[in-house]
Amino acid sequence: MKKIKEFALKQEQLFTTIIAVILAFAVVALLLAITGRHPGQAFYYLIKGSFGDTYNFSNTMSRVIPLAIAGTAFLLGAKASVFNVGIEGQLLLGALASAIVGYIVQLPKAIHLPLMLLAGCAAGGLYALIPAWLKTYRKVNEILSTIMLNYPAFHFTHYMVTKVLPIEGVVPATPFIEETARFRMIIPDTRLHGGFYVMILVAVLAYLLLQKTSIGYEMRAVGMNKEAARFHGIPVEKRMVLAFFLSGAIAGLAGAVEVAGLHYRFLDQFSPGYGYDSITVAMVGLLNPFGVIISGMMFGALKTGILDMAVYTEIPRQLVTLINGIVVLFIAGKSIIGKGYQKLVEDKEIESEKHVPAKDTKKEVSK
Amino acid sequence: MNLGEIIQSVFTLTLLYSTIRISISILFAGMGEMITERSGVLNIGVEGVMLLGAWAAAIASYFANNAWIGLLAAAGIGVVIGLVYAFIVVTHRAVQAITGLAIFLLSSGLTGFLLQIIFEHGGNSPRVPTLPMIHLGFLENVPVLGQIFNDQSVLMYPALLLPLILYFVFYYTPWGTWLRAAGENPKALAVVGVNPITVRYFAIVAGCLLAGVGGAYLSISQTSLFSENMVAGRGFIALSAVIFGNVKPRGVFMACMFFAFMDALQITLQAVVPAGVLPRELFMSLPYVLTLLILAGFIKRSGGPADIGNPYEKESR
Numbered sequence: 080m081k082k083i084k085e086f087a088l089k090q091e092q093l094f095t096t097i098i099a100v101i102l103a104f105a106v107v108a109l110l111l112a113i114t115g116r117h118p119g120q121a122f123y124y125l126i127k128g129s130f131g132d133t134y135n136f137s138n139t140m141s142r143v144i145p146l147a148i149a150g151t152a153f154l155l156g157a158k159a160s161v162f163n164v165g166i167e168g169q170l171l172l173g174a175l176a177s178a179i180v181g182y183i184v185q186l187p188k189a190i191h192l193p194l195m196l197l198a199g200c201a202a203g204g205l206y207a208l209i210p211a212w213l214k215t216y217r218k219v220n221e222i223l224s225t226i227m228l229n230y231p232a233f234h235f236t237h238y239m240v241t242k243v244l245p246i247e248g249v250v251p252a253t254p255f256i257e258e259t260a261r262f263r264m265i266i267p268d269t270r271l272h273g274g275f276y277v278m279i280l281v282a283v284l285a286y287l288l289l290q291k292t293s294i295g296y297e298m299r300a301v302g303m304n305k306e307a308a309r310f311h312g313i314p315v316e317k318r319m320v321l322a323f324f325l326s327g328a329i330a331g332l333a334g335a336v337e338v339a340g341l342h343y344r345f346l347d348q349f350s351p352g353y354g355y356d357s358i359t360v361a362m363v364g365l366l367n368p369f370g371v372i373i374s375g376m377m378f379g380a381l382k383t384g385i386l387d388m389a390v391y392t393e394i395p396r397q398l399v400t401l402i403n404g405i406v407v408l409f410i411a412g413k414s415i416i417g418k419g420y421q422k423l424v425e426d427k428e429i430e431s432e433k434h435v436p437a438k439d440t441k442k443e444v445s446k
Numbered sequence: 447m448n449l450g451e452i453i454q455s456v457f458t459l460t461l462l463y464s465t466i467r468i469s470i471s472i473l474f475a476g477m478g479e480m481i482t483e484r485s486g487v488l489n490i491g492v493e494g495v496m497l498l499g500a501w502a503a504a505i506a507s508y509f510a511n512n513a514w515i516g517l518l519a520a521a522g523i524g525v526v527i528g529l530v531y532a533f534i535v536v537t538h539r540a541v542q543a544i545t546g547l548a549i550f551l552l553s554s555g556l557t558g559f560l561l562q563i564i565f566e567h568g569g570n571s572p573r574v575p576t577l578p579m580i581h582l583g584f585l586e587n588v589p590v591l592g593q594i595f596n597d598q599s600v601l602m603y604p605a606l607l608l609p610l611i612l613y614f615v616f617y618y619t620p621w622g623t624w625l626r627a628a629g630e631n632p633k634a635l636a637v638v639g640v641n642p643i644t645v646r647y648f649a650i651v652a653g654c655l656l657a658g659v660g661g662a663y664l665s666i667s668q669t670s671l672f673s674e675n676m677v678a679g680r681g682f683i684a685l686s687a688v689i690f691g692n693v694k695p696r697g698v699f700m701a702c703m704f705f706a707f708m709d710a711l712q713i714t715l716q717a718v719v720p721a722g723v724l725p726r727e728l729f730m731s732l733p734y735v736l737t738l739l740i741l742a743g744f745i746k747r748s749g750g751p752a753d754i755g756n757p758y759e760k761e762s763r
Contacts, residue, residue, distance in 0.1 A: 114563045162543055209738075217742040220689070222490050222543055224738055226682055231731035238727035355551060362544075395562035397555060404552030411545040412534045 092365055099409040100363060100377075106405050107398070116394050128387025129380035137269035139376070139383040141341065144274045145170075145333045145350075146382075147375030149357030151285050152203075152329035154366040158289060159322035160302040165210060165225030166330040167354025168232030169203035173331020175236045176202035178338045178345035179244070181256025191259040196277070196335045203331020204324045206232065211323030215316040221323075229354070240347045251347035262340040272340030281329060282368040288325075289368075298322050330354065351382070352400070359403045362410045378403070456714050459593040464713065466598060467668065469706030471496070471660040473605040475684035476691075476702045477612055478656025483693050484616070485649030486629035486642075486753040487535060490546030491527075493681025494553030495654045498523050499661025501557040504672030505564065507574040507665075516666045517577065517659065524658025528651035536646045539757030550681075558674050571672040574665070577601060599667040601659070608656075609699035616695060625649060629751025632758045642758045657681070679734060683709075686737045693750050709733050 108118035129139045149166050156163035177199035210228060213219035240251045247254045262273035289295040300308040301318045309315050342349055360378050364370035381399050389396045475492050482489050499520035507516025531549060535542045562568045578600050585592040616622040624645050627635040632642035665672045683705050691697030716729045
């Protein structure tokens with residue numbers, strides 16, 4: 080009985096999320112129609128441009144990698160009620176650190192590539208410790224602090240590549256990394272690289288950590304109810320700091336994987352806002368490591384398909400950011416995050432009763 | 447250039463003039479957010495509301511060829527966003543942090559998209575008509591004050607009066623009492639016959655309206671065009687000012703002025719200090735780093751409303 084209830088509750092979340100996404104796309108279609116663009120045409124090119132042939136498909140998949148890894152970074156924090164909006168900055172610093180390790184040392188591949196990825200993790204994780212400290216010991220809201228810390232990270236990396244590090248070629252970027260620090264392509268002559276396996280590995284590890292270890296359990300308990308967790312003897316502050324560190328480290332990894340798999344150097348301003356997209360990806364993915372990959376595919380497809388769409392129609396590329404924003408708004412309206420915590424709580428029945436009647440309240444309001 | 451010369455060329459009356467100039471948008475947004483937070487609702491999306499306000503102001507000003515219409519449009523879009531936000535977080539009790547974040551993310555996409563649709567090129571809008579600058583004849587002969595307050599935007603006057611007005615409203619009117627009660631103890635407010643939901647709606651809408659105006663100032667007064675993401679963190683700085691100022695008119699006013707001063711200082715230093723000595727990027731990061739340092743060091747938790755961030759739920763009937 081309990082299992083069925085759990086399952087139903089889980090399905091309800093999935094259901095409401097899908098509805099939220101569909102509604103968001105309906106609003107986008109409406110907006111396109113109002114501005115005199117053809118929504119059907121837009122969605123046709125979006126799908127064709129993202130899944131239409133092997134090349135487009137591999138392009139889509141290559142964009143899924145940073146999105147899903149960064150999405151996992153966000154969910155690792157969010158599970159412990161740490162809203163890390165600083166993934167963009169952590170990702171940039173991770174990418175820069177990994178690129179430096181990638182070009183500065185000479186090592187065999189078996190060591191060089193992992194070392195470079197670890198450098199990315201370290202940079203992102205350490206940077207995330209600043210808002211972690213601010214939140215746990217100084218009571219500074221982490222959304223505020225993490226967003227603000229994105230600006231110095233951006234300026235710092237820009238400064239490093241334009242003024243401090245040597246430049247090869249015309250674009251502001253670090254020198255190319257060694258062959259030994261690069262991922263191989265999974266499908267030759269495409270952009271789908273070995274970072275794909277890292278993405279799968281990160282999802283599996285995140286799942287194992289959260290679901291199968293006591294530390295993961297404690298992180299989730301903190302996310303659900305801090306006071307209750309403290310009452311049960313869980314070191315709340317330590318777990319939040321850990322969640323922040325892991326979130327930042329994975330964000331840094333997302334940046335490192337982009338360097339090792341795609342650009343082979345730190346390219347100034349290479350991230351098209353993966354850090355901010357990661358929030359949408361994680362929320363649509365129901366804060367589930369595997370759900371994040373699926374929702375990452377959706378947003379990866381959007382980012383890829385938009386290129387074709389912008390070529391063949393008169394619809395601007397900014398549509399992607401717009402869709403992201405509308406989707407988050409709808410998801411937020413569905414209180415999905417709040418619900419996401421519920422299924423993990425010990426006394427599920429009590430919690431689920433509190434949240435299922437959400438629909439009734441709506442009726443109450445509408446009258 | 448030695449240190450003495452640098453200090454001399456930084457600390458001038460122009461620095462204070464810039465402080466006031468920069469403070470206007472932060473004051474509007476900060477005062478607005480203060481009203482919202484006093485009622486017990488956090489709006490992380492101030493930055494987004496400002497951006498939408500800046501956008502609406504520029505577009506309306508461009509097409510109506512009248513900056514006042516632009517200002518009105520910014521206020522209008524603020525009200526609309528406020529109603530949407532209130533509907534989601536007050537009526538439907540969604541997580542305020544996430545919803546605010548959504549407004550921030552949405553604003554950047556929406557303004558960029560519509561800018562491209564309307565003008566067929568991204569980045570910037572064309573030049574738009576701006577609000578008048580006020581030059582008072584009698585101030586001309588007043589030393590110091592004349593140089594600081596003359597030739598500022600017409601919006602400076604409401605911006606500087608706002609803290610005073612709000613101080614009066616907060617502590618000497620029934621509205622202020624209701625507002626503070628909605629943030630401290632909404633159930634008690636309901637007992638005396640005032641609906642906390644209504645109060646929070648008004649507080650959110652007022653906050654967003656002011657944030658919209660703060661954004662409008664950026665696009666139709668401080669500059670004369672809209673450019674993508676032109677708010678550049680000012681909304682978050684306004685949010686910090688509200689926390690730093692303990693959600694009280696005097697405190698928030700001081701905090702806004704302080705942050706504005708820091709920003710003015712940063713801009714001046716950028717121009718004065720040779721790039722070889724200290725990098726520009728350092729100065730550009732300064733406002734954010736400093737804000738965080740201040741929040742970390744001086745924060746007092748006693749001043750905020752007790753019920754902040756919590757949705758108000760009626761007793762079941």
